[in-house]
Amino acid sequence: MNVKILNINYIVNGLLTEIHTKMFYKHNENKIQDIYFEFTLGKNNIKSQKNNSMEYAIKSLQKSLPSNINMACCQSCNYGNFCPYGDNENEIFCLKDIILKDEQDVCEFFVNNIDCIQDKRKSLLGSCKDYKPISQGNYYTYNDWE
Known part of the structure; x- marks a missing residue:
């Protein structure tokens, strides 16, 4: 090990x-x-x-x-979103500057913003000063954190 x-x-x-x-x-x-x-x-x-x-x-x-x-990490953060088209191991995307209403908004973001996706890529255990726990139902996050 x-x-x-x-x-x-x-x-x-x-x-x-x-x-x-x-x-x-x-x-x-x-x-x-x-x-x-x-x-x-x-x-x-x-x-x-x-x-x-x-x-x-x-x-x-x-x-x-x-x-x-x-x-308190990117995977458990309100802003941590997985890519709806698939993601790599240990990869999540910080979309803290984008308001998402539903899965369609997430899909549209990933399709229409290919050029800036790299800057939003984070590791699952990453963290920052803007961390907010996922609030089930109060803010849309494309993430299945429980």
């Missing part, structure tokens, strides 16, 4: 906190597999389930967290 130490943002008891988190994975033929995360907070050792996709490994980590801790 390979191990990478990541600094991941979490919201712990309402406060933004960066926690050193270990990402374990196997590397086979240009693909990472068996991804899982682990960290210790106080007396709690938190470990997610293994997944072969970064997207689902991150979701598994969120499901492993106690109720007072939430991830």
Whole structure:
């Protein structure tokens, strides 16, 4: 197993906190597999389930967290949108400067803005000062974060 130490943002008891988190994975033929995360907070050792996709490994980590801790990353952000035409592993797009009403708006954006898509590409665990948790129903995000 390979191990990478990541600094991941979490919201712990309402406060933004960066926690050193270990990402374990196997590397086979240009693909990472068996991804899982682990960290210790106080007396709690938190470990997610293994997944072969970064997207689902991150979701598994969120499901492993106690109720007072939430991830604060691009994947869990109101502005983090997947590409409706497919995306690469560990890829999401920050559309914080665009108002989206529905899936059709997202599709139109990706079709009509090919030239600026590269600038909006982010990693799933990325974060910035504009982070806002996904608000189910209050703001449209093309993202299946739970």
